[in-house]
Every structure is written in C-alpha cells, then in structure tokens.
Amino acid sequence: MIDVCLLGTGGMMPLPNRFLTSLLVRYNGRCVLIDCGEGTQIAMKKKGLSAKPIDVICFTHYHADHISGLPGMLLTMGNAERTEPLLMVGPRGLEKVVGSLRIIAPELPFEIRFKEITTDEMSFSLEGDSQFTITAFKVNHNITCFGYTMNLRRQGKFDVEAAEAHGIERKYWNSLQKGEVIVSDDGRTFTPDMVLGQERKGIRLTYVTDSRPTDSIVANARGADLFICEGMYGEPDKAQKARENKHMTFYEAARMARDAGVKEMWLTHYSPSLVNPMEYMDEVKKIFPSSVAAKDGRSTELLFTQ
C-alpha cells in the first residue's frame, strides 16, 4: 500500500486557498516528498502530517515555487530534533542551490545527502528496500526538469510445493520470501526464484509538473495506478500560452493519461489566474474519463490489486 497526499495544487505563487504543488508519498514507514514550495510545511500541518519523518525530498527543478519552502522545512525538521540523514534528489546543481538557500538555515542536527540526476533517466531505491524504486525522468520545461515515477514491486506468491520439492527447511521460508539468498546449515544455496511464483502487478505512481507533453511522460506513466500531472491552464484558448511557457493544458494532460493507459489522473499546478478548475472538467473527461481536478490535500491509498 502507498499513501499519497497532494499537499498543494498551485503553480507560480501560493494563494490563500491554494498551496504550491507538492506531493507526499508514504510507504511502509518511508516518507518521500516531491518539491517543497513556500508554504508546503503549512500544508503538511494542515493535514496533520509531520515534517520530521521525511526520508527523501525529490525536486523536479529549481524554480522558486518548487523549492522556496526548503529552508523553513529543514528548520522545522531540525526543531523536531530529527537526527536521521535526509536524502535530497534533483537535477544538477542541487547541492549548490540547497547550499545557497541554507544561508538562513545553516545549522541542522541532521546530515543532508545529495543525489544529483546526471542522466535523462535515473532509478534508485531507498536503503534497505529494493522493492520500492523511484525513477527520475527528464521532461520538457524551460529549465532542466524531471518527473518522478514510484514503483512498488510485488513479488510472486510463495510456492510451498516448490519449497518442499527443493527440500528447503521451513526456517528459511520467510527470508526467501523477503527476497534474500540463503546458504543453509548444510552448505546449500537457495534463491528466492526457487520458491516464488511470477512477479505480480505492483503499484505505480507517476508525478509530473512543469513540462510540455513528452514521450518520456507517457512511457513512465504507462499503466500507472495514479498519474498526477500539471494542468497549468484549463481555458481552451490558452493552448498557445501553454506552449510558450512550457506548461500544459488540462486537455494535453488528459491525452497523455489516455495514451499511457493510467487508472486515474489528478490535475494540479494551476495558474493563479485559474480560479475554478472544475469548470473545464466535462471537456477533459471526454478525453480521459478518470480525470480529477485535484484540490489541496487530496489523498488516496494505492493498493495491490492482484
């Protein structure tokens, strides 16, 4: 199960009733934040969520509306007496940008580790959990910008008959099920594939803001349980503006959702000029019926379906 909370849905600048776009993802005690604009820590508190346990902050890019809340967030984590290291992931320049912003947050009781994305696509797992992977993939904005896909793999069912046929003692079953390779007391080696059936469908979540439509987005969102995508403009006459500013209209996002065959799409990152995103959803749903004009704080649990 993956817990997803879209903390804000605004683009460009925070508004009284619309925080900047940011996503909090929780899985098995792990906590990943994507982007941290001005006010993201307020949006978290509003949802009763604590900043302290965040393991990773991924940045799509370094426009202010996606990172301006970082110094405050770090200090709030520090005030909560966090001591565990924090991993930050983002495009080249990450350490420089964070270092520069930290002029007002120089002292923290925890270490910050940096992982810069240096290729068009890069995957990594969190320490000690190979089942959950995060993939950054390049999108198309006016500065280097990445989308993120999170994959929670689901291994095959444990095959008791196969385990017995291999003569594997019961005490090793649990470890094998967890994916570990076992050397038994009598020197034999057992691998998980000996006892696990075919890998089952996992959970996939794809998040994209600040981009024109790209093939990389469709490929990464392929079959996603949830596709969260920017929709800067709902007004049909803003297609040209979307192209100029390297953003998307609701309709472009919906076409990608349809092409990628996702289960559900949430629109976010609305222009401050877009007062009522709901207004355009009838047309959007004609393209992709499972489209949602998300509001701040929209949450869901993504579950295994097989």
Place this chain on the structure above:
Amino acid sequence: MIDVCLLGTGGMMPLPNRFLTSLLVRYNGRCVLIDCGEGTQIAMKKKGLSAKPIDVICFTHYHADHISGLPGMLLTMGNAERTEPLLMVGPRGLEKVVGSLRIIAPELPFEIRFKEITTDEMSFSLEGDSQFTITAFKVNHNITCFGYTMNLRRQGKFDVEAAEAHGIERKYWNSLQKGEVIVSDDGRTFTPDMVLGQERKGIRLTYVTDSRPTDSIVANARGADLFICEGMYGEPDKAQKARENKHMTFYEAARMARDAGVKEMWLTHYSPSLVNPMEYMDEVKKIFPSSVAAKDGRSTELLFTQ
C-alpha cells in the same frame, strides 16, 4: 494617517492559522514591509493587499522565520510587472543574504537597493518625503537584530498673519507649508519656520521582535501611538526559557509598554507551542491595560490627534 496591518503573529514556523510575524505600513501612497517570512505573501493576499507597491522591506534580522518568504515575494512583485526600484534595509550582511536567497529568484524586472544598518541606531527618510522617518535601533537577540520606529512628523499650523507680516506672496504659501525654502522673484529668501507654528504631535509606531527587553526599546517606543512587541511566551513559568532564547514573555513586553508610556501595545511572534494567547491577557492587562493579544491580519489606522 498611517495604515498598519500585522500580517502574521507567529514565531519560529508558520502554522495553518498563524502566519509568521510581519508588518505592513502604508502612509501617503508609500508602503513599508517589516520582515518577510515563509507565507507572508499569502497573508497579504488574504487581506486583499498587493505586493507590487511595496517601497521598502526592512529586516529585523536574518533568522529564517523573518526572511524565508523573500524569494517568493520578489518573484510575485516581478510577475506583477513592477519596475520601480525596491529598497531593502537590514543588519550587516543584507546584500549577501539576499543575494544567496536569490539563487531561485535571479531575474527581476526591478532594481534592488540596499541600505545596511552599520550603527546601533540609524534613521532615514523615504526619497521625497522628509516628514516620514524610519529609525532602526539595536535590540538584544542571539544574533544582531533591530527594532524599527516609524515617525510621521506633523508641522505646525500655517500662520497667515506671520506670512503677511513678512510680505510673502500667496503663491509661495503652499510650498512653504510643505517645508520648502523659497527664493522669491525679487530675490528674498523665505523659510518654513517664518510661517509655521510650533511642530504638532505626529504619529509614532514602534515594532520589535526577537529581543530581550532593552532600554533602547523603551526609549524608542516612548509615547508611541502603537507599540508592536514580541511575546514569545504567555505562560508565567517560561520566564527562564525566554531569557535563554533571548525572547520575551507577555509580561516583560507589558512592562516596557508601561514604562514607555505608549498608547496601545499589540503582542505578536507567539511560540508555536502557545495555542491560545488570550488566556494570559488578564494578567498582562494588570501591568499594562491597553495590551492586545494580536491575531493575524489585525489592522488599524493611526491618526493625528492634535
């Protein structure tokens, strides 16, 4: 008349219903902001105020809760197509801190001018308006920190009899009343003091956050129409904590208000742990009756009284 709006009342970190402490002062088309923490631009929008016309931003000090909202504020001003120069005032290091934060707001359509406070007390006027002065005065925090007093002077009444006795033509009266020195067509020099009565009581506003009580505060707030002062702690048992963290209790602020003979005091910059500041006001008012536990967005107009 001076328009005052206390945009937020929080200290340390913004909360869902409490923005960080920041003050907006408007006078005669001029607009001065003191401090700009994370969310200050949201607080302004909530009050229907625009960031675009801000002429000056004064910083008390460079702890994040007083400046973390600057990059977003600057970009919002830029997006509103402001082109007029913006003055920033603050302790030494101002240009360095602002430059460092601007890594995420590098391009702005307006110039920023800096005025660093290099002495314990420094006064200045806004260009073209000598009646309104801003005085920065050193307070006592764990880093260099300043309070601000704004003074709107009020000149004496125009003395028609004196003007006529000096033989000053009517066409010069208005200029003299505005404080200008006149050289008449026939070469005579007239100065305002020849036609203006004794200076009348003006308006004084003093603003202090992040300090222990100091003589400089009492001296600066002397006779102020409004004294806005931090009260980090309301709980009587937090006097020691206030001393350690170089902050104040409500009671310490009230004693300064009383000693300075101010008209009214507003408390602000509450600790996040202080849920209901009202709870302590009975005791505070025993020390200084015109004390107010301010809430976000509290506004008033300060008027000439003579």
